[in-house]
Each structure stands twice: as C-alpha cells, then as structure tokens.
Amino acid sequence: MTKILVIDDDNALREMVGIVLENAGYQSVFCADGAQAMPIFNQEKPDLVLLDVMLPGEDGVSVCKKIRVDSGVPIIMLTARGETEDVVQGLEAGADDYIVKPFQPNELTARVKARLRPLTDSGANVINIGPLVLDIEGHEVKRGDSSISLTPLEFKLLYTLASKPNLVFSREMLLDQVWEYDYKADTRLVNVHVQRLRAKIEDDPDNPKIVTTVRGIGYRAGSG
Amino acid sequence: MTVLLSAIATFSLGGVMSFTLADGLYESRLETALEDTSTAVNTVNRTLAGAAVSDETTLQTLLNSLVPTLEEAGSRKVALLRSPGQPQLQLLQSPVSADLDFELIPDDLREAVRDGGNQLSYKPIELVEEDSAIPGLIVGAPVDVPLAGQFELYLVFDLQASQLTLNYVQQVVTIGGVILLVIIAFVSYFVTRRVVKPVLKAAEVSEEFAKGDLDRRMSEKGEDAVSTLARSLNRMARNLQQQIDQLDQLSKMQQRFVSDVSHELRTPMTTIKLAGEVIFARREDLDPSLKRSAELLHDQISRFEQLLADLLEISRYDAKSVTPDIEKADLNGVVGRAIASIEPLAQSKQVDMQIDLPNGPVEVEIDPKRIERLLRNLLANAAEHGQSRPIKIAVASDGHASAVSVSDQGDGMDQEQLEQVFDRFWRADPARQRSVGGTGLGLAISMEDARLHNGWLEVWSEKGVGTTFRLTLPVKSGYRLTDSPLPLEPTEEPA
Numbered sequence: 237m238t239k240i241l242v243i244d245d246d247n248a249l250r251e252m253v254g255i256v257l258e259n260a261g262y263q264s265v266f267c268a269d270g271a272q273a274m275p276i277f278n279q280e281k282p283d284l285v286l287l288d289v290m291l292p293g294e295d296g297v298s299v300c301k302k303i304r305v306d307s308g309v310p311i312i313m314l315t316a317r318g319e320t321e322d323v324v325q326g327l328e329a330g331a332d333d334y335i336v337k338p339f340q341p342n343e344l345t346a347r348v349k350a351r352l353r354p355l356t357d358s359g360a361n362v363i364n365i366g367p368l369v370l371d372i373e374g375h376e377v378k379r380g381d382s383s384i385s386l387t388p389l390e391f392k393l394l395y396t397l398a399s400k401p402n403l404v405f406s407r408e409m410l411l412d413q414v415w416e417y418d419y420k421a422d423t424r425l426v427n428v429h430v431q432r433l434r435a436k437i438e439d440d441p442d443n444p445k446i447v448t449t450v451r452g453i454g455y456r457a458g459s460g
Numbered sequence: 461m462t463v464l465l466s467a468i469a470t471f472s473l474g475g476v477m478s479f480t481l482a483d484g485l486y487e488s489r490l491e492t493a494l495e496d497t498s499t500a501v502n503t504v505n506r507t508l509a510g511a512a513v514s515d516e517t518t519l520q521t522l523l524n525s526l527v528p529t530l531e532e533a534g535s536r537k538v539a540l541l542r543s544p545g546q547p548q549l550q551l552l553q554s555p556v557s558a559d560l561d562f563e564l565i566p567d568d569l570r571e572a573v574r575d576g577g578n579q580l581s582y583k584p585i586e587l588v589e590e591d592s593a594i595p596g597l598i599v600g601a602p603v604d605v606p607l608a609g610q611f612e613l614y615l616v617f618d619l620q621a622s623q624l625t626l627n628y629v630q631q632v633v634t635i636g637g638v639i640l641l642v643i644i645a646f647v648s649y650f651v652t653r654r655v656v657k658p659v660l661k662a663a664e665v666s667e668e669f670a671k672g673d674l675d676r677r678m679s680e681k682g683e684d685a686v687s688t689l690a691r692s693l694n695r696m697a698r699n700l701q702q703q704i705d706q707l708d709q710l711s712k713m714q715q716r717f718v719s720d721v722s723h724e725l726r727t728p729m730t731t732i733k734l735a736g737e738v739i740f741a742r743r744e745d746l747d748p749s750l751k752r753s754a755e756l757l758h759d760q761i762s763r764f765e766q767l768l769a770d771l772l773e774i775s776r777y778d779a780k781s782v783t784p785d786i787e788k789a790d791l792n793g794v795v796g797r798a799i800a801s802i803e804p805l806a807q808s809k810q811v812d813m814q815i816d817l818p819n820g821p822v823e824v825e826i827d828p829k830r831i832e833r834l835l836r837n838l839l840a841n842a843a844e845h846g847q848s849r850p851i852k853i854a855v856a857s858d859g860h861a862s863a864v865s866v867s868d869q870g871d872g873m874d875q876e877q878l879e880q881v882f883d884r885f886w887r888a889d890p891a892r893q894r895s896v897g898g899t900g901l902g903l904a905i906s907m908e909d910a911r912l913h914n915g916w917l918e919v920w921s922e923k924g925v926g927t928t929f930r931l932t933l934p935v936k937s938g939y940r941l942t943d944s945p946l947p948l949e950p951t952e953e954p955a
Contacts, residue, residue, distance in 0.1 A: 249731045256734055290723070316726045338730035338765060341737045 238352060241282035243267040243299065244314060245292050253286065253344065260345040270294030274302055284310045284351055287331070289322045297322070297329045304330035308387030310351035327428040332389040333415060334422075350416035355392060365398040365457050366446045368437060377437070389414070390433045397447060397457035406454040430455055462648040463641065470637040470644075478630045485622050486584075490597065493617045494580050497599040500530045500538070500615055501580075504603050519608055520553060527555040530613075535621065539565060539614040543574055543602070546609040554611070561588075565598055565614055573600040573612045587618060595619040658686040666693055674701040715779040722772050729765060736761045763899070770901040774884070777908040784827035784912050786937050791822040791831075791862050795855055798835035802843060811843045812850040822857045825937040830909045834917075835864060837902040838929045842868040845927065856945040861932050863946040869926040878921055882907045916941055920948045 240262050244250045247268070254264040267276045271293030277285070285303065289296040300311055313326040313334040323334055335347055355372065363370040369378045375391055377384045386394065393414050397405060405413075407423040415425060434441040447457050504526055513519045523540055530538040537557035556562050564585060572581040580601050587596035597617040605611045661678060668676045674697045678690035740758040743751045776782050799813060806813055842851045846868035854865045873881065880886045885900035910917035913933050921927040932944040 246727045246731070249727055249734075252731045252734045252738075255738060259738065316723045337726040338733045341734050341741075344734075 237261075237263045238284070239263045239265060239280060239282045240348065241265050241267060241277060241280055241285045243270070243273050243285065243291065243296070244288040245269065245290075246288075256341040256344055257348070259341075260348070262348070268292075270296065270299050273299045277303060277307075282309065284312070284348060286312050286314055286348075287326075288314045289326060290316065297325045300326060300329040300331050304387075308385070308390075310388060312347055312351060323422070324424060324428065327425065328432075330387070330432070332387070332429075333425065346416070351389070353416070355395060360399075363395070363398045365394075365401060368394075368398075368446065370395060370398055379437075384436055386433070386436060389429065390436065393429055393433055394437070394447070394457070397455060401458035402456060404450045404453050404456045409454065426455075463645045466644040466648075467641055470640050474633045474637045477633050478626070481629050482626050485626055486619075489617070489619055489622050490582065493597050493599050493615065494582065496536070496617075497580055497582075497601055497613070497615050501601045501603060501613055503530065504540075504613055508603075508605055513606060516607070519605070523605070523608075523611075524555045527557060530615065531557055535618045537616040537618075539612075539616065540603070541565070541570070541612045541614065542608070543570075543610040543612055557616075560616060562614075564616070565600070569598060569600055569614075570612060573602055573614075574610070576602070578602065584619075585616075587616070595623050655684075655686060658690065662686065662689055662693060669693070669697055669700075674704070711779055714775070715781055718772060718775045718779060725768060729768065733761055733765065767899045767901075770899045770905060773905055774901055774908070777905070777912075782908075782912060784830060786825050786827055788823055789826055789828040789831075791824050791826070791855060791857070791864065791933075792817050793821070794826070794828050794832050795835060795853065795864055798832050798839055799853065801832075801836055802839040805840060806843050806851070809843050809846070810848050811846055813839075814850050814852045816852070816854040818855060818857065822855060822862050824857075824862045824933055824935055826913055826933060827909075830912065831931075831933070834906045834909045834931065835866070837906050838864075838866040838931070841902070841929070842866050842870075842927070845870040847871065849926075854946055857935065858945045860935055860939055861941055861943065861945055862935055863930055863932040863944045865928055865930040865946045865948070867926060867928040867950060872923045872925050872927055873921040874923050878919060881919055881921075882917075913937070914939070914941065916944065918944075918948055920950075926950070 238261075240257055242250050242253050242257070242264055243266075244253070245268050250266050250268065254266065257264045265276065265280045265282060267273050270291035273287075273291075273294065287296045287300060291299065296313060300313070303309065303311060310333075311331045313323070313331045314337060315322050315326065315334055316337045326334060332351055333347055335344060355375075361372055363372065367379055368384075370376075370391075371378070372395065375388070377386055377391065377394065393410070396410065396413050407426040408420070410426045411417045411421045411423070415421065430447060431441070434444050434447055437446055438444045447455055449455055507522070507526060511518075511522055513522060527538045527540055530536070537560040539554070539556040539560055539562050541554040541556075541562065554562075564587065566583060566585065569581055569583045572583075578601070580599055582597060582599040585596050585598055586593045588594075596619055598614055599617070600612055600614040603611045603613045658679070665676050665678050677694050677697070680687055680690045680694065736754075736757050739746075739754045743754040746754060795815075795817065799815065839851070839853070847870045849869040852865075852867040854867075856863055882903050884904045887900055907917050910931060910933075914937070915931060915933040918930050918932075919927065920930070928948060928950065930944060930946055930948045932941055932946075934941055
C-alpha cells in the first residue's frame with residue numbers, strides 16, 4: 237500500500253488529511269514537529285511527503301532540503317500563503333509541487349496521484365539525448381558509465397522533453413504533461429525545476445546544451 | 461537698499477552739518493570783523509582827534525600813516541576812501557593798502573556806508589589772489605576827518621583761513637560719511653547674514669517639509685526670534701514625522717494582522733472544508749435531514765471561504781499592499797475565459813450570452829488574473845439580475861484604450877441604488893434570494909482592480925431597462941484614459 241507522510245503541526249488538519257488520503261486508498265503516517273520529521277521519514281520510508289511550510293521545531297523548507305539530500309521521494313508543500321516567497325523557497329529546496337490552503341479533497345488527491353503515477357510507456361526503453369542515455373524502465377540516467385541521480389519528477393521532466401526532441405514545450409504544456417495540471421498553474425514550477433534539472437545534467441548549467449531555453453516560448457531537449 | 465537709504469541719510473546729515481558749520485564760521489568771522497572795524501574806526505577817530513592837523517599835507521600824511529597801522533598782514537587790508545560829492549579840499553587823496561584794488565569795493569556798499577550814519581555796513585565779496593577766487597568780507601564805516609570832510613573806512617577781510625577750516629571740516633565730514641557708509645554696509649551685510657539668511661533657510665526648509673521631506677532640520681543656534689522659529693518648525697516636523705511613523709506602524713500592524721488572520725484562519729478553514737467535502741461526498745448514505753445539513757454545510761463553507769478571500773483581498777487593498785502582475789495579454793482571451801467559467805451559472809439561469817468580440821487579439825497590459833476575476837464578477841452579477849434575458853458582452857479597442865461592457869436587461873436600478881452599487885456589503889435587494897452567494901464585496905474589489913490598472917469601471921442603469929457595466933483599460937499600463945471606445949448607455953432599444 238502506498239504510504240504518505242503528512243507533516244503538519246495542526247492536529248485536526250493532519251487527521252482530516254489522513255482521512256481524505258485513506259478514502260482515496262492511501263496509507264498515512266503523521267508527524268507534527270519539524271524536528272521529528274527526519275527520524276520518522278527514515279523509519280517509515282514513505283512513498284510521498286505532504287509537508288507544511290510553517291512548522292514548529294524546524295521549518296518546512298529546511299526539512300525539504302534534508303529529505304532531498306539522499307532521497308528523490310515526491311514532496312508536495314502545503315502553504316497557507318500562496319503569494320509569498322515560501323513557494324519559490326520550497327520549490328528551490330526540492331519540493332515537486334505545492335498546494336495552497338484551503339484546498340479541496342479532490343485537489344489534494346489529484347496532486348498526490350499525479351506525483352505517484354508511473355511514467356506512461358512510450359514504447360522505447362532507451363532514449364539518447366546528447367551525451368545522456370535515459371533508461372526508461374530502470375528510471376536511470378547515465379552519462380557514459382556514471383549514473384546521474386534524478387528525482388522522479390526531474391526524470392519525468394527530462395523524459396517528456398527527450399521523448400519529442402526538438403519539439404519546443406511551452407511551460408503550460410509541461411505543467412499539463414509533467415505536473416498534470418489541467419488549468420493554468422504557476423509557471424514558476426517549471427522554471428525552478430528546469431534549473432534543478434540543468435544543475436544535475438549540464439556541464440555548465442549557466443550555458444545549457446541539453447535542455448535549452450527558447451525565448452518567449454519554452455524549453456526543448458536536444459542540440460537542435 | 462539699506463546701504464542706499466543710509467547713503468541718503470548720511471549725505472543729508474553731512475550737508476546740514478557743513479552748511480551749519482559754514483554759517484557759524486561766517487557768523488563768527490563777521491562778528492570779529494565788525495568788532496575789528498569798530499575798533500579801527502575808534503582808532504582812526506582818536507588819532508584824528510588827538511593830532512594837531514593844520515594843513516592838508518599833514519592831514520594827508522596822517523591819513524596815509526593810518527592805513528598801515530590798521531592793516532594786518534595777509535588777512536586784513538584797509539582803504540580809507542573819501543566820500544564823493546564833497547566840495548572842500550578836493551586835493552586829498554584816499555590812502556589804500558598797497559595790494560588792495562579799491563575797485564573791489566562795490567558801489568552799493570559805499571552808498572550803504574554813506575547813508576548808514578554811524579552804522580557799520582558789510583558785504584561778502586570775492587577776492588582775487590594769484591588767479592584764484594577766495595572769499596572775503598568788506599566792512600565799511602564812515603569816518604569824519606576834520607578839515608577834509610567825510611571819509612569811508614573799509615576793512616577788507618580775507619576769509620581764506622576760515623574757508624580752509626571749512627574745507628577741512630567738510631573733507632572730514634565727507635570721509636567720515638564714507639567710512640560710516642562702509643560700516644553701515646558691513647553691518648547690514650552681517651545683519652542680513654544673521655537674520656535674513658536663517659529666515660530664507662527657514663522658508664526653504666519649510667518648503668521641503670511641505671514637499672514631504674520631514675527629515676530636514678533647521679539650525680537652532682541662538683536665542684532670537686529666528687531660532688525660535690527654527691525650533692518650532694523642527695518640532696512641528698518631528699511631531700509630523702512621529703504621527704506618520706505611528707500611522708505607518710499601524711498600517712504595518714494592520715498588514716501583519718491581515719497576514720496572521722489569513723494564516724490562522726486558513727488552517728482550520730482547510731480542515732472544515734475537507735470535512736465538509738468528505739461528508740458532502742457521502743450525503744447519499746445519510747438520512748434526509750442529515751443529507752440536507754451536509755448540503756447546506758457544503759454551500760456555506762464555499763460562501764464563507766469566498767467571503768474570507770474577499771475580505772483578505774479588500775484589506776490588502778486598504779493596506780496598499782497590492783501590486784499587479786502586469787503582462788501583455790489578449791483581452792479577448794481573458795473575456796473568453798471569464799465567460800467559460802460563468803457558463804455553468806448562465807446555463808442554470810437559462811441566460812443566453814451574446815458576445816461581440818473584435819477580430820484578432822486585443823493586446824493590453826494588464827494583470828490577467830485580476831481582470832478575469834473582475835469580468836467574472838460582472839458576468840455573475842448580470843446573470844444573477846438579468847431576469848433570464850440575454851446578456852450582451854462587447855469588447856472594443858482603439859489605440860489608447862480597450863473596453864469591455866457587460867449589459868443585462870434585468871430590473872435595473874434607480875439613482876439612489878446606482879450611487880451605492882460599488883459600496884462594500886451593499887446589495888441591490890437584500891430580500892432577494894441569491895443563488896451565487898455573493899459576498900457583497902465583489903463590486904468593491906472590482907472597482908479597486910480597475911483603479912489598480914488606472915482604468916475605469918462605470919455603470920449605467922435604468923429601472924426596468926437594464927444595467928450596463930463598462931470596464932475601460934489603458935492599452936499600455938502608463939497611459940491616462942480620456943475616452944472609452946465603447947458607449948456606456950445602450951445605443952439601440954433593447955429587444
């Protein structure tokens with residue numbers, strides 16, 4: 237059963253989120269204190285983390301960074317303030333997505349489902365993109381013999397771009413295909429994650445060769 | 461100016477002084493001259509009386525010898541002239557000082573002496589000495605010479621010494637006046653520096669205050685009126701600054717409060733909403749009264765959430781902490797999205813939407829999310845009040861402005877209602893049953909949104925005819941609106 241760690245200091249909300257997740261068929265484990273987050277995370281090994289930004293003990297952004305040190309587990313931030321710096325900070329710390337309170341149950345489950353959905357099979361097992369080799373089934377990216385560690389979201393982003401090389405993807409298209417938003421969402425999600433992806437796969441992230449920016453339109457993969 | 465006035469005063473004073481002095485000097489010189497002349501007359505009379513004069517030659521000798529005794533070297537010359545028109549002893553000569561030109565003695569003075577009895581007569585004259593004119597004074601008196609008849613004794617006084625004194629005094633007065641003027645100039649310069657400068661400075665600083673720069677301060681040195689002015693101006697600025705800081709503080713507290721309320725309310729709101737949704741999703745399993753409760757709960761949670769969001773939005777506007785995300789957008793697209801989102805409500809109300817969009821994109825610099833929200837709000841109002849009659853939506857643009865108008869053919873409003881339509885929590889008809897559960901803040905926020913874009917949100921309405929809202933936006937965010945490309949009042953009779 238898919239296990240979701242809910243890290244939030246509000247008892248009622250934590251329990252309610254748990255109920256919603258269980259109704260949707262997930263198992264929930266809980267944590268109320270930022271300082272307790274890492275021990276519980278390491279012990280429970282959840283498949284996805286719902287992380288409140290404002291936490292006692294240790295704030296959500298810092299917890300997010302710690303999880304990202306050696307785990308690519310999907311992280312969705314819960315934020316009470318949609319417009320502030322919190323969102324960007326959370327995304328830069330490695331969060332895959334965020335939900336603004338108050339949210340609907342189906343909004344929550346849709347976000348969770350999107351992050352847990354396996355890659356849709358494109359038929360090919362291996363995609364070559366520049367100096368990189370994507371092993372679709374093995375969820376692995378290799379440059380020569382050395383393996384590059386990507387989070388599932390980053391892998392999906394690179395895979396989406398690489399599966400149609402030289403097609404320019406607008407940010408809206410990427411939000412739709414990678415994040416599974418069917419309405420206009422925050423394009424900062426795309427910007428931040430393209431930067432994180434480049435930092436891992438490019439020789440010089442400031443002068444990208446694999447995932448390039450097409451000014452005014454979006455991104456594409458490939459040397460074209 | 462000060463120097464000019466001082467100059468006039470100084471020179472008037474100098475003039476009066478030298479005039480008075482000259483007058484005084486002349487008077488005193490005249491007095492001495494008259495006394496001297498009296499003495500001389502007495503001397504002459506005594507000498508003549510005391511001498512035994514027997515013949516003309518002796519008399520002539522005596523008269524000749526008298527003149528030098530009365531002379532005074534350099535300053536006094538003497539003439540003893542025989543009065544004309546006497547019959548006796550025509551031969552006698554009139555002795556005169558060696559260097560005296562007796563032509564100098566004016567005839568009118570001689571007549572005055574002859575007619576004046578024993579009186580002394582005098583007259584100021586000009587003496588010529590070495591080609592330059594010097595002031596002089598002639599005093600004359602009649603003298604009776606035994607045997608020879610009447611003579612006139614004239615003493616000619618040289619007033620050059622007095623003139624020199626006067627010149628010297630005038631020179632001193634002039635130099636003194638000039639020095640005084642220089643001193644006055646310096647004094648007024650320093651007084652100006654000390655008094656006028658601070659006043660000018662005060663004027664300058666108070667102008668800065670008026671412009672809003674309350675950090676400026678004046679120098680408070682000294683105990684005079686100017687420093688008192690400086691102190692009170694500075695105090696005023698400090699007080700104003702404090703008031704502003706206080707208001708600033710209050711505004712920050714208000715913003716902080718709004719932000720805290722936002723956060724503190726959103727967490728329980730999220731829980732309530734999740735719980736309400738979970739119950740609502742299972743309402744079919746519940747008995748009828750519980751089911752209805754779940755539905756009411758669900759609806760009112762939505763309404764409460766909207767109210768909370770609107771309240772937060774309006775307090776952000778009140779705290780002036782709203783900054784628009786301006787980007788180039790196609791107004792047609794924004795209108796289209798707003799129409800699409802209102803479609804379910806329009807369908808439930810059986811309202812037809814007649815849309816008149818120009819061909820091609822209508823580019824405007826706007827915050828698309830806010831404008832879409834504004835239009836959604838206008839459309840929802842129109843659907844709500846439109847009596848199921850068609851709503852007309854029009855978009856138009858010229859070089860400077862773009863406009864959207866939303867017209868319904870509903871009940872319309874009277875003048876009093878029109879004036880209140882943008883007021884907070886005002887409802888057209890409180891008794892009216894509402895299906896969209898508006899918060900009463902919608903149009904107030906719409907108005908703020910329009911203002912944020914330097915745009916206009918206007919309303920036209922007529923009872924029984926309908927209502928039109930028109931939003932006019934500048935094409936570029938910096939433009940000032942002067943006109944709208946769409947009419948506000950309907951141009952044709954509604955069907």
